Amino acid sequence: MFTTRPGTASPIQRTFVGLDFFSVFQEIYLRTNDPRVSNIVVFSNAIGELKVEAAASIEDGKRILFRFDRAAFSFKFLPFKVPYPVPFRLLGDEAKGWLDTTYLSKTGNLRISRGNKGTTFVLQKISDPRQMLLSDISTGKDVKEVVEKFISTNQNDINGEFELVEGEWKMIWSSQMETDSWIENAANGLMGTQIIRKNGQIKFVVNILPGFRFSMIGKFAKSDTSTYNLTMDDAAIIGGPFGYPVEMETKLKLKLLYSDDKIRISRGHKDIIFVHLRVDGSKK
Structure with a gap:
Protein backbone atom coordinates (compact mmCIF):
# COMPACT_ATOMS: atom_id res chain seq x y z
CA MET A 1 0.00 0.00 0.00
CA LYS A 125 -4.82 -6.57 -4.14
CA ILE A 126 -3.00 -9.67 -2.96
CA SER A 127 -4.62 -12.88 -4.17
CA ASP A 128 -5.62 -14.77 -1.04
CA PRO A 129 -6.21 -18.45 -1.92
CA ARG A 130 -9.37 -18.40 0.20
CA GLN A 131 -10.73 -15.39 -1.68
CA MET A 132 -9.93 -17.08 -4.99
CA LEU A 133 -11.78 -20.18 -3.81
CA LEU A 134 -14.86 -18.14 -2.84
CA SER A 135 -14.74 -16.31 -6.17
CA ASP A 136 -14.65 -19.59 -8.11
CA ILE A 137 -17.54 -20.97 -6.05
CA SER A 138 -19.59 -17.85 -6.82
CA THR A 139 -19.06 -18.35 -10.57
CA GLY A 140 -19.95 -22.05 -10.38
CA LYS A 141 -17.31 -23.03 -12.95
CA ASP A 142 -15.11 -26.11 -12.35
CA VAL A 143 -15.71 -25.77 -8.61
CA LYS A 144 -14.97 -29.40 -7.73
CA GLU A 145 -11.53 -29.22 -9.35
CA VAL A 146 -10.78 -25.90 -7.63
CA VAL A 147 -11.84 -27.25 -4.23
CA GLU A 148 -9.74 -30.40 -4.64
CA LYS A 149 -6.68 -28.34 -5.61
CA PHE A 150 -7.19 -26.06 -2.60
CA ILE A 151 -7.46 -29.07 -0.27
CA SER A 152 -4.34 -30.70 -1.69
CA THR A 153 -2.25 -27.54 -1.37
CA ASN A 154 -3.26 -26.77 2.20
CA GLN A 155 -3.00 -30.34 3.47
CA ASN A 156 0.61 -30.33 2.35
CA ASP A 157 1.17 -27.06 4.23
CA ILE A 158 -0.07 -28.15 7.67
CA ASN A 159 -0.13 -31.96 7.52
CA GLY A 160 -3.92 -32.19 7.27
CA GLU A 161 -4.63 -31.75 11.00
CA PHE A 162 -7.72 -29.61 11.56
CA GLU A 163 -10.08 -28.69 14.39
CA LEU A 164 -13.84 -28.14 14.33
CA VAL A 165 -13.99 -24.40 15.01
CA GLU A 166 -16.76 -22.87 17.10
CA GLY A 167 -19.17 -20.54 15.30
CA GLU A 168 -22.00 -20.30 12.79
CA TRP A 169 -21.15 -21.87 9.43
CA LYS A 170 -23.23 -21.53 6.26
CA MET A 171 -22.92 -24.12 3.49
CA ILE A 172 -22.05 -22.43 0.18
CA TRP A 173 -21.23 -25.46 -2.01
CA SER A 174 -21.43 -29.25 -2.04
CA SER A 175 -20.43 -31.99 -4.47
CA GLN A 176 -23.82 -33.67 -4.09
CA MET A 177 -25.12 -34.88 -7.46
CA GLU A 178 -28.27 -36.80 -6.50
CA THR A 179 -30.79 -34.96 -4.35
CA ASP A 180 -32.58 -36.68 -1.48
CA SER A 181 -35.67 -35.20 0.15
CA TRP A 182 -35.07 -31.85 1.83
CA ILE A 183 -35.56 -33.30 5.31
CA GLU A 184 -32.99 -36.04 4.64
CA ASN A 185 -30.54 -33.46 3.33
CA ALA A 186 -31.19 -31.24 6.34
CA ALA A 187 -30.73 -34.10 8.81
CA ASN A 188 -27.46 -35.09 7.14
CA GLY A 189 -26.05 -31.56 7.29
CA LEU A 190 -26.09 -31.09 3.52
CA MET A 191 -27.87 -27.73 3.48
CA GLY A 192 -28.40 -24.64 5.58
CA THR A 193 -26.26 -23.64 8.54
CA GLN A 194 -24.24 -25.52 11.14
CA ILE A 195 -23.69 -24.01 14.58
CA ILE A 196 -20.72 -25.38 16.53
CA ARG A 197 -20.41 -24.90 20.30
CA LYS A 198 -17.41 -25.44 22.58
CA ASN A 199 -19.34 -27.88 24.76
CA GLY A 200 -19.46 -30.45 21.96
CA GLN A 201 -22.90 -29.42 20.72
CA ILE A 202 -23.72 -29.02 17.04
CA LYS A 203 -26.94 -27.74 15.49
CA PHE A 204 -28.21 -27.97 11.90
CA VAL A 205 -30.56 -25.13 10.90
CA VAL A 206 -32.43 -24.95 7.58
CA ASN A 207 -34.93 -22.24 6.64
CA ILE A 208 -37.93 -23.98 5.05
CA LEU A 209 -40.44 -21.20 4.44
CA PRO A 210 -40.69 -17.63 5.72
CA GLY A 211 -41.14 -17.99 9.47
CA PHE A 212 -40.43 -21.74 9.51
CA ARG A 213 -37.15 -23.58 9.97
CA PHE A 214 -35.88 -27.09 10.58
CA SER A 215 -33.57 -27.50 13.58
CA MET A 216 -31.63 -30.57 14.66
CA ILE A 217 -29.32 -30.65 17.68
CA GLY A 218 -26.72 -33.25 18.51
CA LYS A 219 -23.25 -33.91 19.87
CA PHE A 220 -19.85 -34.30 18.25
CA ALA A 221 -16.75 -36.13 19.46
CA LYS A 222 -13.31 -36.29 17.87
CA SER A 223 -12.25 -39.78 16.78
CA ASP A 224 -8.84 -38.98 15.23
CA THR A 225 -6.76 -35.99 14.08
CA SER A 226 -9.39 -34.53 11.74
CA THR A 227 -12.45 -36.77 12.02
CA TYR A 228 -15.52 -36.28 14.20
CA ASN A 229 -18.44 -38.55 15.02
CA LEU A 230 -21.80 -36.76 15.05
CA THR A 231 -24.97 -38.02 16.71
CA MET A 232 -28.02 -35.89 15.83
CA ASP A 233 -31.16 -36.82 17.77
CA ASP A 234 -33.15 -33.69 18.71
CA ALA A 235 -35.07 -32.52 15.63
CA ALA A 236 -37.96 -30.09 15.32
CA ILE A 237 -39.76 -27.87 12.85
CA ILE A 238 -40.01 -24.41 14.39
CA GLY A 239 -42.56 -21.78 13.52
CA GLY A 240 -42.40 -18.59 15.53
CA PRO A 241 -42.42 -19.47 19.25
CA PHE A 242 -43.68 -23.01 18.61
CA GLY A 243 -41.72 -26.18 17.94
CA TYR A 244 -43.01 -29.43 16.48
CA PRO A 245 -40.79 -32.42 17.39
CA VAL A 246 -39.66 -34.73 14.58
CA GLU A 247 -38.73 -38.30 15.53
CA MET A 248 -35.44 -39.05 13.78
CA GLU A 249 -31.82 -39.81 14.57
CA THR A 250 -28.77 -39.47 12.35
CA LYS A 251 -25.22 -40.66 12.96
CA LEU A 252 -22.55 -39.15 10.74
CA LYS A 253 -18.79 -39.19 10.33
CA LEU A 254 -17.35 -35.77 9.48
CA LYS A 255 -13.84 -35.61 8.03
CA LEU A 256 -12.27 -32.15 7.99
CA LEU A 257 -10.23 -31.60 4.83
CA TYR A 258 -9.44 -27.95 5.58
CA SER A 259 -10.47 -25.56 8.34
CA ASP A 260 -9.54 -22.10 9.59
CA ASP A 261 -11.50 -19.29 11.25
CA LYS A 262 -13.34 -18.37 8.02
CA ILE A 263 -13.65 -21.40 5.71
CA ARG A 264 -14.23 -25.10 6.35
CA ILE A 265 -14.10 -27.92 3.81
CA SER A 266 -15.24 -31.37 4.92
CA ARG A 267 -16.40 -34.78 3.74
CA GLY A 268 -19.58 -36.17 5.24
CA HIS A 269 -22.64 -38.22 4.33
CA LYS A 270 -22.07 -40.47 1.27
CA ASP A 271 -18.55 -39.00 0.90
CA ILE A 272 -20.05 -35.69 -0.21
CA ILE A 273 -17.61 -32.77 0.01
CA PHE A 274 -19.02 -29.46 1.16
CA VAL A 275 -17.70 -25.97 1.82
CA HIS A 276 -18.89 -23.83 4.73
CA LEU A 277 -18.30 -20.12 5.27
CA ARG A 278 -18.27 -18.65 8.77
CA VAL A 279 -20.95 -15.97 9.01
CA ASP A 280 -21.13 -15.02 12.70
CA GLY A 281 -18.23 -12.55 12.54
CA SER A 282 -16.70 -13.82 15.79
CA LYS A 283 -13.04 -14.55 16.28
CA LYS A 284 -11.31 -17.81 16.83
Missing part, protein backbone atom coordinates in the same frame (compact mmCIF):
# COMPACT_ATOMS: atom_id res chain seq x y z
CA PHE A 2 1.16 3.55 -0.82
CA THR A 3 -0.31 6.48 1.08
CA THR A 4 0.12 10.23 1.17
CA ARG A 5 0.20 11.73 4.65
CA PRO A 6 -0.80 15.40 4.78
CA GLY A 7 -0.46 17.34 8.01
CA THR A 8 -4.21 17.08 8.53
CA ALA A 9 -4.08 13.29 8.95
CA SER A 10 -5.60 12.10 12.20
CA PRO A 11 -3.40 10.62 14.97
CA ILE A 12 -4.83 7.19 14.20
CA GLN A 13 -3.91 7.48 10.52
CA ARG A 14 -0.40 8.68 11.37
CA THR A 15 0.09 5.87 13.87
CA PHE A 16 -1.26 2.98 11.85
CA VAL A 17 -0.69 3.76 8.18
CA GLY A 18 2.08 6.34 8.33
CA LEU A 19 4.91 3.84 8.64
CA ASP A 20 7.69 3.66 6.06
CA PHE A 21 9.62 0.81 7.66
CA PHE A 22 6.95 -1.89 7.56
CA SER A 23 4.51 -3.41 5.08
CA VAL A 24 0.95 -2.14 5.48
CA PHE A 25 -2.12 -4.02 4.26
CA GLN A 26 -5.83 -3.32 4.35
CA GLU A 27 -8.59 -5.90 4.72
CA ILE A 28 -12.19 -5.03 3.84
CA TYR A 29 -15.04 -7.41 4.61
CA LEU A 30 -18.45 -5.84 4.02
CA ARG A 31 -20.70 -8.77 3.06
CA THR A 32 -20.85 -10.29 6.54
CA ASN A 33 -22.92 -9.87 9.69
CA ASP A 34 -19.99 -7.91 11.11
CA PRO A 35 -18.64 -5.66 8.30
CA ARG A 36 -15.14 -4.42 9.10
CA VAL A 37 -12.14 -2.54 7.75
CA SER A 38 -8.73 -3.49 9.13
CA ASN A 39 -5.28 -1.95 8.72
CA ILE A 40 -2.47 -4.45 9.26
CA VAL A 41 1.13 -3.42 9.92
CA VAL A 42 3.50 -6.35 9.34
CA PHE A 43 6.78 -5.90 11.22
CA SER A 44 8.38 -9.03 9.75
CA ASN A 45 7.58 -12.70 9.23
CA ALA A 46 9.66 -13.50 12.31
CA ILE A 47 8.17 -10.87 14.64
CA GLY A 48 4.48 -10.55 13.78
CA GLU A 49 1.95 -7.82 13.10
CA LEU A 50 -0.35 -5.15 14.51
CA LYS A 51 -3.97 -5.32 13.39
CA VAL A 52 -6.25 -2.31 13.88
CA GLU A 53 -9.93 -3.00 13.26
CA ALA A 54 -12.92 -0.77 12.60
CA ALA A 55 -16.64 -1.41 12.37
CA ALA A 56 -17.77 -0.41 8.87
CA SER A 57 -20.83 0.45 6.80
CA ILE A 58 -21.50 1.61 3.23
CA GLU A 59 -22.91 5.02 2.26
CA ASP A 60 -24.05 5.98 -1.26
CA GLY A 61 -22.70 2.79 -2.78
CA LYS A 62 -18.99 3.65 -2.74
CA ARG A 63 -18.18 5.43 0.53
CA ILE A 64 -17.12 3.25 3.45
CA LEU A 65 -17.81 4.70 6.89
CA PHE A 66 -15.73 3.27 9.71
CA ARG A 67 -15.01 3.62 13.41
CA PHE A 68 -11.89 2.08 14.95
CA ASP A 69 -12.83 -0.07 17.94
CA ARG A 70 -10.03 -2.55 18.66
CA ALA A 71 -6.39 -3.32 17.99
CA ALA A 72 -3.94 -6.03 18.98
CA PHE A 73 -0.42 -7.27 18.38
CA SER A 74 0.07 -10.85 17.14
CA PHE A 75 3.63 -11.88 17.90
CA LYS A 76 5.04 -15.10 16.46
CA PHE A 77 6.72 -15.93 19.76
CA LEU A 78 3.54 -15.63 21.86
CA PRO A 79 0.51 -17.99 21.77
CA PHE A 80 -1.90 -15.11 22.49
CA LYS A 81 -2.67 -11.62 21.21
CA VAL A 82 -1.51 -8.50 23.06
CA PRO A 83 -4.12 -5.69 23.11
CA TYR A 84 -2.90 -2.33 21.84
CA PRO A 85 -3.57 0.27 24.58
CA VAL A 86 -5.68 2.75 22.64
CA PRO A 87 -8.89 4.05 24.32
CA PHE A 88 -10.94 4.15 21.11
CA ARG A 89 -14.18 4.99 22.92
CA LEU A 90 -12.58 8.09 24.41
CA LEU A 91 -11.21 9.37 21.10
CA GLY A 92 -14.61 10.44 19.79
CA ASP A 93 -14.48 11.65 16.18
CA GLU A 94 -10.74 10.90 16.00
CA ALA A 95 -11.67 7.21 15.84
CA LYS A 96 -14.10 7.80 12.96
CA GLY A 97 -13.50 8.25 9.26
CA TRP A 98 -14.52 7.35 5.74
CA LEU A 99 -12.97 6.09 2.52
CA ASP A 100 -14.08 6.97 -1.00
CA THR A 101 -13.04 4.66 -3.84
CA THR A 102 -11.95 7.03 -6.60
CA TYR A 103 -10.58 4.36 -8.94
CA LEU A 104 -10.93 0.59 -9.25
CA SER A 105 -9.25 -1.32 -12.08
CA LYS A 106 -11.33 -3.64 -14.27
CA THR A 107 -9.61 -6.65 -12.73
CA GLY A 108 -10.21 -5.33 -9.22
CA ASN A 109 -6.50 -5.65 -8.41
CA LEU A 110 -5.73 -1.93 -8.07
CA ARG A 111 -7.70 0.53 -5.96
CA ILE A 112 -7.22 4.22 -5.22
CA SER A 113 -9.11 5.65 -2.26
CA ARG A 114 -9.28 9.02 -0.54
CA GLY A 115 -9.90 9.36 3.18
CA ASN A 116 -11.80 11.95 5.17
CA LYS A 117 -8.55 13.74 6.15
CA GLY A 118 -7.43 14.08 2.54
CA THR A 119 -5.08 11.11 2.56
CA THR A 120 -4.85 9.18 -0.72
CA PHE A 121 -4.30 5.42 -0.61
CA VAL A 122 -3.10 3.28 -3.52
CA LEU A 123 -3.59 -0.42 -2.85
CA GLN A 124 -2.73 -3.51 -4.87
